[in-house]
Amino acid sequence: MEIPYYPGCTLNTVARDFDLSTRRSLKRLGIELKELSQWNCCGAVFPLTPDNVMGLSAPARVLNRAEKEGDKVTTLCSFCYNVLKRTDYRLKRDREGLEIINDFNEGDYRGKVRVLHILEVLKELVGFKEVKEKVSRPLKGVKVAPYYGCMLLRPAEEVGIDDHESPTIFEDFLASLGCDVVTYPKRIDCCGAHMAMGREDMVSEMSGRILLSAHEGGAEMVVTSCPLCLYNLERSEAPLMKREPGFKAMPVLYFSQLLGLALGEDGDGLFSGKNLYDPRPLLRDKGLL
Amino acid sequence: MARIGVFVCQCGNNIASTVDTQKVAEEMKKIPGVVYTQDYKFMCSAVGQELLKKVVKEHRLDGIVVAACSPHMHEKTFRKACEAAGLNPYRCEIANIREQCSWVHHDKTKKTGTLKSTDLTRMTIERLKKNKPLKTINIPLKKKALVIGGGIAGIQAALDIAESGYEVILVEKEPSIGGHMAQLSETFPTMDCSQCILTPKMVELSMHEKVRLLTYSEVEKVEGYIGNFRVQIRKKAKSVIEDLCTGCGECIEKCPFKADSEFEVMKGHKRKVIYVPFPQAVPNIPVIDREHCPKFLKDKCGICAKVCGPKAIDYSQQDEIITEEVGAIVVATGYDLMPVESFGEYGYGRIKDVVSGLYFERLASASGPTGGEIRRPSDGKVPETVVFIQCVGSRDPKRGVPYCSKICCMYSAKHTMLYKHKVHHGQAYVFYMDIRSGGKRYDEFVRRAIEEEGAVYLRGRVSSVYERDGKVIVEGADTLSGTQVEIEADMVVLATAIVPRKGAKELAQRLGISYDTYGFYNESHPKLRPVETNTAGIFLAGTCQGPMDIPDSVAQGSAAASKVISLFSREDLVREPILAEVDERVCNACWDCYYACPYSAIEQHPLKGRDGSIVRWVARVNEGACQGCGVCVAACRSKAIDLKGYTDEQVYAAINALV
Amino acid sequence: MKVRIGKRPKGDLVDLIERISGEDPSLCYQCGNCTAGCPAAFAMDLPPHQVVRLLQIGQEDMLLSSRAMWVCVSCLQCYSRCPKGVDISKIMEALRQVTLRRGKDGIEVKGLPVDLLSQSPQQALVAGFRKLVS
């Protein structure tokens, strides 16, 4: 099966690990991610002011492209997913807005594309049971805390890939890999997002709470599906260790890296070593590398 | 040709000062069919009435118009006088020339008033010509009442009716009466023990000679109308012969199997498979829960039958259908609590120490599973810090219901007191949005919780509840200080919204009463007819109508009972003959009237051929239910339905007489 | 402190905010759920529910001089939990837009460390620039 794939800006740059590990893993599950032949930045944030549709032109162009190449499009980054999904949601309900955008883009988007996050692809198109069956190296004994953040869940009626208060899709996925899943209260809180620009103090506080909560739940590592979350979480560990002597740094990685590992990919292809806290020693300890 | 008499009243000077009554009377004489006219000083006086009677007889009149004050004043007076003179009272009409003429047109030349009075009287005469003699309707009345639901509201209604000497059937779907009140510990605002004040009433009811108590039963079908309802009641098989059972409890004691208890709201709390819901149950007769009893599932066990001395166990007992005729029905089916599993952020169902208010009642109840000791469910420890969260699901249009549940402010305050009385060193916190404690001694009660018992009230909602190190962490806001707050609690109690009974809408449809968007039953008028429904003869009591506390439920039970009693105090039902009437030859069964009628008074009636097969359907008006509003008449496009006393013909006659 | 509460002149800032955001502050009954769950409230001088409150009573100056809009991360937790469906993230966005359109920025770009610009994922920069700089 081929699925049109929108990588977004980071997946070919800072988040190459995310891109590569996902492509490889999915191949093993019989899915080929087919990168859109042309794409542009989605804008990174969904414009929150409904009085102005022009802010939607960039993501609309991506959707338009996707519509030409299939009936669905998948993305890995939570940010891209959120923007594309909300844009699509709005355009499907706002005929007038759609016309303006099409005019401006010289496009012809008709709202026939389904935007899927890669976790949804795994759940709905592959099936976690199927994933579990394909697992050749169960990740026994690794205590993993999934981190959802905001973009996959809110607003519930527009994007929510699962219940926005008690989601389980991430946990279910990790369980299918054989991990010990840690469910912790702060997994749906915000990491600080774009406060990375100029307000590291805020990010450190916000991401710090998430990390602490995962730590209290017994986690040894945190997985995420967003390059910005990963960046914020990693960078908040050092200050957190200073504040909370009991806290020990733990690796933060993309969930696809664990998927690859479980499916039998070799570690060198999955971990480029860019992580601030390298997960490999821990995985080696567990006999998984 | 008609023989109509016209009387024009001067009302002393009230009419005569701006209307030339004599001239009006003379003008009327010119109208064909008018054979007698007169003006007179005080028509409503004894002399005036005598005059009217005399004239009717002497001139063999077949109709009377009195041009005088508003019909709301003296229509009855003059109609009675006509009746005494042997004339059908509905052949008497009033022209309102006082309130709507002489008093509002102050023209002393009398020109204006006389002209208008002439017009009004003429219109009334023409209308009268089309009037048909009508007879008041006497409907026989069955002086026996049905009460549905045996909570405190239903118990109160049934007792009041029985006390006044009328028979009552009380139908309760559970094995015991008592309703929610039986589950409560102590009750605001007086803090008396719920069981202590409820049990005597339950017993009194069951012993009352006028009361027939049908527990474990449900109303299946209701037909008929006020005074004459026919109801079918399904009495579910208890598998215990009530007449033989002595209530010794031996069977319960020996039954080896258990199922979840409905009465103890706590998850996992069990009762036996043969059971009474709670020890003080009325009647104290057990029932077998057939869904869980192996005797019924796979023909095993049978112990209860062996141990029962009086041989009261009967596994082959069948449901019984009882048909009863009653004159009035009181609906008192109570409420449910909103299931809050959907509020993921409060952790209900996930975190053991997050419980509902009703659960807390059981915890605090001396007859509850902990004997009244406050112990948290996870590990049985006495909680040192308890957080109460109000408005859970209430006043939450997005995910719950928009209305206020009315009682939770009060019972949360009560809970803090109960808690403090039992755990002296404990601390109670309450998250609230507003405190709604209107009522006698209610606000004082809440203040006592704060000032004397030391409950800390935080104004704001809670955004999330989660576990950490055996504690329940509550994150919320205190909007008064404008800050976020976090409390490390041992237990959290949710004041969940009051919602209608499951199945409330279906029961309403069976009864033909209306309900609001949620399923609470509609009263006829929120202020002036609070316990009546729009279906004559069916009354409401208690929380089936909307959230309310025990005092209100009891007041309503008594009010509904008094409505029933006043209905029963008459010989039979006398109805004004202002009723809709269907011309079955013209009716084409479009059912427009059926849907338009606010009182469900139109019935769909099959016309049968000689061989008994249905030839066609027509609308028929149920005279017991019709209130004479005429909505159906205007709704009918085939002109097949008309309103007696206000027929199309009568209205057109009045309009035609305009000029 | 005492504020003056009076009839709002037509077409003033409060109306503008309502129009840009599409939100109706009068729906808010000040339950505080937004503030309770806001992960950025610790850094705000005005917690979210008070931002809505000040809109209700037409206090433009207090709103515009507040830092709350700049530290709101658009995480939508407030909206997600608001029983009345008020989307404060949109109100915050509108406040930012109005301020940005007046040429006032939320951050000093010059002051940003170079390694941040080179190492952080693009989302941070694109989002940050769109939200905080005119």
Add this chain to the structure above:
Amino acid sequence: MEEKGWEPRIVAFVCNWCTYAGADLAGTSRLEYRPEVRIIKLPCTGRIDPLFIIKAFEKGADGVLVSGCHPGDCHYTSGNYHARRRWIVFRELLKFAGIDLRRVHFSWVSASEALKWRDLINEVIETVRSAGPFEAYRRLNP
């Protein structure tokens, strides 16, 4: 017929429970209003058939008023909603037929609103007067 001293003729269809009682109260309070109105009492505005109004015009009315209980106050609980709904359709029809809508009025007057009744009648009569005699209709129906 546009003679000097022409006064419009108004027919008011009112419900028994609210507006009729309100009109009575105007009398009891000795208020004064224009005399050109003729009241026809019905149990409920829900009883009013649009044909009544047509008929009134045919019989020489220059304007028609329909008035009943306030929403939620209907003696028969919902009759006035029916009336209201019918009224909206009927008004559209009149508009379509080219009838001056200044001639038809709908209002809610409760049993306690004597002042409202007085003002209403005066206002309706003024409005109908401004529309002039309803000659057009009468020419259609000689």
